[in-house]
Amino acid sequence: MLSILQNRTYRHLFLAQIVALTGTGLATVALGLLAFDLAGERAGLVLGTAxxxxMVAYVTVAPIAAASAEQTDRRKMLIGLDLVRMAVAVCLPFVSEVWQVYVLIFVLQSASAGFTPAFQASIPDVLTDEKDYTRALSLSRLAFELESLASPMLAAALLLVVSSGTLFWGTAAGFAGSALLLLTIALPSPAPKAPRPVWERTTRGIRNYLRTPRLRGLLALNWVVSAIGAMVIVNTVVLVRAGMALPESSVALALAAFGGGSMLSAMLLPRLLERLPDRTVMLAGAGLGIAAMAILALAAFAQPLTFARLAIGWAVIGAGYSAVLTPSGRLLARSAHAADRPAVFAAQFTLSHACWLLFYPLSAWLMAAWGGGAAMLALALLAAAGLIAAQRLWPKDSASPVAHSHPDLPPDHPHLQGARPHAHPIIIDDLHPQYPQQTPR
Structure with missing residues (x-):
């Protein structure tokens, strides 16, 4: 897996991701402490609002940023957004009112909503071999999980010698480091063949996404991982602290079990995806996560949930979660031409976070109203509905050539190559604005 780091451009991209993630992790800890300093017992409300x-910034800003990405040098855009994020991090230690936190968080996350899809869309342009790209996706997933484990420990170590506000300077350093690494490389910036109106550029990614059958299946799988993932992220602290009366360290261990399952799955996926289709692996991963959640729910109804059972269940759910998320970049890369990739990755960013925006509050409400067992069962049932939808929306042969006609094109058009009808795998674009029906040959 590490052999792809021999590619200098990708190596610098990956290092930029690592330092930015570390900075973001420090900000997560510092933001919680800042909320407590400003709001005391109302800190939870402040963090929930933040x-x-x-999520609102992610859902609304990403398509607009993708429209800008079509007309902008991608490297300059990424560096500029890193500098915006750095500037916000520098401002955070000086805030004195809660509303200032909200404004700065919106600016910070708006910049991230532009940065992340464009960054992700650049990787398949750099690593054009699909095996290398698959390894990069697994490495990226490992980086995310390691950051969730390492950043809190780094923050705890720093807090022994510095104040909580100083952590934001670490965040700023992370974004500055990312920008400096991006300065050292050249990134491909494929441009559309003809300029498009602003509205078309803004909505193109979501329209192309929803017109592609396998991506509609991916959206249903985003629903699945949001349902099971929100239960873990939102309610672990309640299950462990209130339900089991265990210390804060046990909360960290439970979340580490989820991260460990995700990391193990990410490490195994490159070889697994060489033998099995993405659809099989991703649907199986979703089914695994749902089954683990349902079994935990039934166990909670039978007798009080133990920490050991919860940790094992969280690890299995983490493995299924990663098996869905890690290969998703391959689907997005295959479903768009290079010029359209930022828009399609932005559509995935927007639509997946819309699912999280639904399930974060829903999982909290279910837990508060009905308790752990009922919440897990309800979310498992909602996730199962998403899995059924994914199976139906994502055809098994979605990568196969489709025989179709272009009655609007002249017989000598280069795309037809002298054949009418003709066949090739379909990517939604200007020549194929809708997924065509199979035409008899």
């Missing part, structure tokens, strides 16, 4: 603002 998370909602984050």
């Amino acid at each position: 998370l909602t603002i984050k």
Whole structure:
């Protein structure tokens, strides 16, 4: 897996991701402490509002940023957004009012909503071999999980010698490091063949996404991982602290079990995806996560949930979660031409976070109203509905050539190559604005 780091451009991209993630992790800890300093017992409300603002920024800003990406040098855009994020991080230690936190978080997450899809869309342009790209996706998933484990420990170590506000300077350093690494490389910036109106550029990614059958299946799988993932992220602290009366360290261990399952799955996926289709692996991963959640729910109804059972269940759910998310970049890369990739990755970013925006509050409400067992069962049932939808929306032969006609094109058009009808795998674009029906040959 590490052999792909021999590619200098990708190596610098990956290092930029690592330092930015580390900075973001420090900000997560520092933001919680800042909320407590400003709001005391109302800190949870402040953080909940900040998370909602984050999701709203992700859902609304990403398509607009993708429209800008078509007309902008991608490397300059990424560096500029890193500098915006750095500037926000520098401002955070000086805030004195809660509303200032909300404004800065919106700016910060808006910049991230532009940065992340464009960054992700650049990787398949750099690693054009699909095996290398698959390894990069697994490495990226490992980086995310390691950051979730390492950043809190780094923050705890720093807090022994510095104040909580100083952590934001670490965040700023992370974004500055990312920008400096991006300065050292050249990134491909494929441009559309003809300029498009602003509205078309803004909505093109979501329209192309929803017109592609396998991506409609991916959206249903986003629903699945949001349902099971929200239960883990939102309610682990309640299950462990209130339900089991265990210390804070046990919360960290439970979340580490989820991350460990995800990391193990990510390490195994490159070889697995060489033998099995993406559809099989991703549907199986979703089914695994749902089954683990349902079994935990039934166990909670039978007798009080133990920490050992919860940790094992969280690890299995983490493995299924990663098996769905890690290969998703391959689907997106295959479903768009290079010029359209930022828009399609932005559509995935927007639509997947819309699912999280639904399930974050829903999982919290279910837990508060009905308890752990009922919440897990309800979310498992909602996730199962998403899995059924994914199976129906994502055809088994979605990568196969489709015989179709272009009655609007002249017989000598280069795309037809002298054949009418003709066949090739379908990517939604200007020549194929809708997924065509199979035409008899």
